[in-house]
Amino acid sequence: MSGITRRKFLCATVIGGAMTTLGSMCGKGGKAWAAGSFEGYPEGMGVLVDLTRCIGCRTCEAACNREQNLAEPDLPFTDQSVFETTRRTDEDHYTVVNRYATQQGPVYRKIQCNHCNEPACLTSCFVNAYTKTKEGAVVYNGKVCVGCRTCMVACPFNIPAYSYSSAINPLIKKCIFCHETRLKNGRPPACVEACPQEVLTFGHRKDLIKLGHERIRNNPGKYVDHIYGEKEVGGTGWMYLSATPFDQLGFDTTLGNEPIISNVKDFLSTVPMVLAIWPALFSGIHLLATKGKDHDGDHGEDEHIEKEEPRP
Amino acid sequence: MRAFVKMGQLVDSHYKKDGRKRWTLVEKLFLGLTPQQYIMQALLNPVNWVLAIIFAVGLPMIAGRFFFGLNWVTHSSNDYPWGLFLGFGLFGMVPLSSSGFQLGTACEIFGRHDLEPIERVGLLNGLLGYLFAVIYLMVDLGQPWRLPYPMAVAFGPAAVLFLVAWHVATYLSVQVAEVSTSFFEWIGWPVGKQGVRKITLGLTVAGIILSTLHQGALGALFTYAPGKVHPLWYSASFQWLHFFVSSLPGGLCMVIAVSTIARKTMDWRCDDRFKSSLDKLTITLAKGATMGLATYLTIKLIGIAHDNEWSYLATGWGAWFILEMGIGVLLPLALFSWAIPRNSATIARLGAFITVLGVVLNRLNTSMICFNWKLPYREIPHWRELIISITIFAIYVVVYRFILYRLPILYAWKEEPASEAVTEPVRDLRSPAYGEALSPLPSYREMGNETVTANSYSTAADLGSDESMRRGL
Numbered sequence: 001m002s003g004i005t006r007r008k009f010l011c012a013t014v015i016g017g018a019m020t021t022l023g024s025m026c027g028k029g030g031k032a033w034a035a036g037s038f039e040g041y042p043e044g045m046g047v048l049v050d051l052t053r054c055i056g057c058r059t060c061e062a063a064c065n066r067e068q069n070l071a072e073p074d075l076p077f078t079d080q081s082v083f084e085t086t087r088r089t090d091e092d093h094y095t096v097v098n099r100y101a102t103q104q105g106p107v108y109r110k111i112q113c114n115h116c117n118e119p120a121c122l123t124s125c126f127v128n129a130y131t132k133t134k135e136g137a138v139v140y141n142g143k144v145c146v147g148c149r150t151c152m153v154a155c156p157f158n159i160p161a162y163s164y165s166s167a168i169n170p171l172i173k174k175c176i177f178c179h180e181t182r183l184k185n186g187r188p189p190a191c192v193e194a195c196p197q198e199v200l201t202f203g204h205r206k207d208l209i210k211l212g213h214e215r216i217r218n219n220p221g222k223y224v225d226h227i228y229g230e231k232e233v234g235g236t237g238w239m240y241l242s243a244t245p246f247d248q249l250g251f252d253t254t255l256g257n258e259p260i261i262s263n264v265k266d267f268l269s270t271v272p273m274v275l276a277i278w279p280a281l282f283s284g285i286h287l288l289a290t291k292g293k294d295h296d297g298d299h300g301e302d303e304h305i306e307k308e309e310p311r312p
Numbered sequence: 313m314r315a316f317v318k319m320g321q322l323v324d325s326h327y328k329k330d331g332r333k334r335w336t337l338v339e340k341l342f343l344g345l346t347p348q349q350y351i352m353q354a355l356l357n358p359v360n361w362v363l364a365i366i367f368a369v370g371l372p373m374i375a376g377r378f379f380f381g382l383n384w385v386t387h388s389s390n391d392y393p394w395g396l397f398l399g400f401g402l403f404g405m406v407p408l409s410s411s412g413f414q415l416g417t418a419c420e421i422f423g424r425h426d427l428e429p430i431e432r433v434g435l436l437n438g439l440l441g442y443l444f445a446v447i448y449l450m451v452d453l454g455q456p457w458r459l460p461y462p463m464a465v466a467f468g469p470a471a472v473l474f475l476v477a478w479h480v481a482t483y484l485s486v487q488v489a490e491v492s493t494s495f496f497e498w499i500g501w502p503v504g505k506q507g508v509r510k511i512t513l514g515l516t517v518a519g520i521i522l523s524t525l526h527q528g529a530l531g532a533l534f535t536y537a538p539g540k541v542h543p544l545w546y547s548a549s550f551q552w553l554h555f556f557v558s559s560l561p562g563g564l565c566m567v568i569a570v571s572t573i574a575r576k577t578m579d580w581r582c583d584d585r586f587k588s589s590l591d592k593l594t595i596t597l598a599k600g601a602t603m604g605l606a607t608y609l610t611i612k613l614i615g616i617a618h619d620n621e622w623s624y625l626a627t628g629w630g631a632w633f634i635l636e637m638g639i640g641v642l643l644p645l646a647l648f649s650w651a652i653p654r655n656s657a658t659i660a661r662l663g664a665f666i667t668v669l670g671v672v673l674n675r676l677n678t679s680m681i682c683f684n685w686k687l688p689y690r691e692i693p694h695w696r697e698l699i700i701s702i703t704i705f706a707i708y709v710v711v712y713r714f715i716l717y718r719l720p721i722l723y724a725w726k727e728e729p730a731s732e733a734v735t736e737p738v739r740d741l742r743s744p745a746y747g748e749a750l751s752p753l754p755s756y757r758e759m760g761n762e763t764v765t766a767n768s769y770s771t772a773a774d775l776g777s778d779e780s781m782r783r784g785l
Contacts, residue, residue: 147454149393154536164388167381267532
């Protein structure tokens with residue numbers, strides 16, 4: 001009896017362990033990956049957006065459309081009627097400008113992928129389709145994307161869009177900082193180059209933070225004393241200066257400074273614990289619960305009836 | 313159906329009533345009826361007509377989704393990337409399928425053999441729930457043919473979904489193995505069954521691990537969206553616990569619900585052991601569900617207290633939250649607490665159905681209704697999305713019924729035909745309280761508990777005494 005239970009205990013532990021070895025890969029991997037926080041590549045590029053300078057000409061939208069070969073829009077880029085509704089990025093618009101009515105008059109705000117230091121889309125992707133390049137861009141590999149759209153759920157800025165219209169090859173569509181055509185070669189993205197108002201300043205992220213704070217200091221009372229994106233969700237490549245409080249311009253000011261993945265660590269840290277403790281715990285409970293009871297017949301003693309009965 | 317079963321013979325062993333002829337596989341598939349009888353009973357069943365209408369409308373739409381793309385069946389929302397297929401199909405079906413590991417644990421780990429008559433319903437419910445959650449997922453994924461990618465092509469090990477993918481895939485195979493014992497009995501391959509039996513304990517422990525982690529992981533998926541899920545449904549520290557703990561009563565109540573429906577609609581398939589013990593088992597499961605619900609209620613409140621979200625309760629969202637908790641948790645808790653001391657299986661069943669709805673409502677709230685609460689609009693699913701969801705659920709019902717009709721889930725498989733010593737027909741001999749009294753023929757399941765072979769029994773009395781010995785009387 002005792003020999004059988006010991007054997008069964010080992011059997012349970014080994015099989016239980018074996019069945020979840022594959023699972024443990026992600027547990028360990030998840031921990032290792034999530035440990036520490038990544039502050040961005042030292043030479044990472046970024047863009048400082050000065051909202052006080054934007055006049056809503058939509059030249060950046062047009063430049064993006066050309067550069068990325070996106071579909072022709074229904075209305076020309078000079079049409080101002082689009083400002084009547086608040087728009088978001090979609091499969092044909094990697095960047096859009098929205099207008100917000102404030103006490104100081106209309107304020108225009110360009111949105112696009114903010115190219116986070118520690119992107120939620122990247123950390124939530126189970127096929128690792130996203131990459132944060134050393135130049136600072138968050139790029140996407142459509143060849144491995146399964147289309148679960150968790151990155152869209154995870155993005156705190158609601159940026160990634162999906163080409164739902166395609167039946168055979170739907171993909172995530174978002175700004176990639178013109179990585180392939182420009183950033184890789186040290187050139188600024190198309191929207192920055194096209195902006196006639198110098199709203200967008202392209203440069204090393206760490207220099208842009210200095211520049212932003214200088215502008216705030218040199219123009220007392222003009223700006224809100226905050227660079228949106230300097231610290232938000234672990235820091236973003238694209239950052240904003242504004243004269244109007246950010247929450248009045250559709251910015252989410254409740255995101256906090258922790259990268260999104262920090263929220264998930266509570267769960268990820270339970271994974272190795274469960275994998276390590278459960279097999280022994282439940283095999284142990286099994287031994288206690290069935291001690292002294294003739295339970296073993298259910299599994300383990302089947303060798304007694306292994307031979308097939310002769311047919312009558 | 314019942315009338316037709318009377319015309320033919322019930323397939324519950326390899327041998328026909330005369331004890332000589334073996335059932336062929338085709339005969340087993342036709343439930344012992346002739347093909348004409350089988351088609352006749354299918355046509356006479358009004359449920360089949362409803363199903364036929366659903367399939368006539370829904371199946372072309374599922375095909376259309378793959379030809380015309382997701383934007384043909386959904387609103388192609390970039391703000392609400394997850395709709396009904398995941399909100400209901402994945403997040404709703406998976407917690408209702410936790411029954412497999414719970415009943416497996418109770419019977420195999422905790423040694424609760426009194427739950428055995430319903431264990432297989434629990435296991436099958438788990439398997440089918442997961443299987444159809446994956447089918448919902450396949451419809452929803454942009455490129456479902458790439459589903460194996462996280463296993464073979466590209467790895468994103470930091471992602472919670474990576475864990476879900478691996479665990480659901482592994483757990484599905486564990487569940488196939490667990491349910492396969494019934495299939496091996498039915499098909500008549502005892503070697504396979506005994507092989508699986510030997511690793512039952514390991515499979516069960518693996519089931520607990522995988523279930524704990526991926527039930528929780530589905531909740532943890534929403535911790536990627538801290539600003540999007542309404543704070544009352546969101547908790548960075550407790551999200552995975554909320555999902556895991558609510559899946560426990562969800563799974564148990566789903567077994568109560570399924571067994572209730574099975575008892576009502578396929579009475580002929582349930583054996584006396586199942587029928588006589590069902591009320592008692594329902595109360596036992598309800599006890600488990602009550603503890604689960606009470607724990608869930610507690611950690612929900614702790615979750616709110618932990619993040620100090622009490623003020624949200626005074627808002628419209630709070631009213632909706634209180635309604636969800638009131639109907640989905642407090643009402644069934646009250647019904648169970650009334651029913652359990654009074655042994656009222658009927659009220660317990662009512663509570664179970666409400667709990668199932670409550671768990672699904674919680675998942676819909678988290679993934680759709682209270683998602684993007686800061687955005688000014690709610691996404692109402694496209695009508696085709698709704699129809700496809702209903703169609704897949706109908707396929708689930710059909711597959712469920714197909715298996716329950718055939719495999720020894722609701723009844724125990726009889727290993728041997730009547731031996732020479734027992735001359736009377738088997739079915740007349742069987743006493744109603746099968747589990748308590750003697751059984752003329754040891755079932756396959758019982759066989760495992762005996763240390764002697766079935767053929768060594770010469771009389772029924774012999775077996776009766778042996779049976780009582782086994783039960784420690």
